[in-house]
Amino acid sequence: MKADKIIKFLLQITGLILINKAGFYIVELFELRIPGNVLGMIILFVLLWTRVVRLEWFEGAADFLVRHLSFFFVPISVGLMTLGGLIAENGIQLAIILILSAIIGMVVAGGTSNMLVKRKEGKETGNSAHDL
Structure with a gap:
């Protein structure tokens, strides 16, 4: 049974990589x-939204990747150490950009999550008014 889970996980990761x-x-x-990875995420979103692919097809791999998201920032953090001069010169502008982009990302993610929760609650009660 464990081999089945591994194969399913590998297929999910492969699907995400292929879309990317x-x-x-x-x-x-x-x-x-536009960055290729952003277009890949847009493609995945459209495929999920139009129900060409189902969330269950990628859910396990996506959950794993989100749980370990902080691990993927280690190389970026190490790379920032080599940019001390740039940060010293443009630190204020970079901080403003980072703060604004983080706020925008949180607002969009929170709004999307809220919309999806309402949609799920609507389906559970039999009300389809919350569909996308």
Whole structure:
């Protein structure tokens, strides 16, 4: 049974990687001015929203990645140590940008989560008025 879970997890990760790579490929093919990973997330969102793919297909891998998200920031933090001069020169501007982008990210994530919770509650009570 454990082998089944490992295979399922690997397939979920592979699916997420393929969607991410599709974003990079589309950006390169059409020379778009958007990061490939952002386009990949937009593609995943649209696929989930239109129910072309189901959340259950990626949920296990996504939960794992979110639980270990802080681990992925270690290389970034180490890389920042080499940018001491840049931070000393432009520290105030960088801090303002970081704070504003964090606030925007929290507002968008919170709003999306709130909308999804209301949608789920609406489905549980049989009310479909909260559908996207």
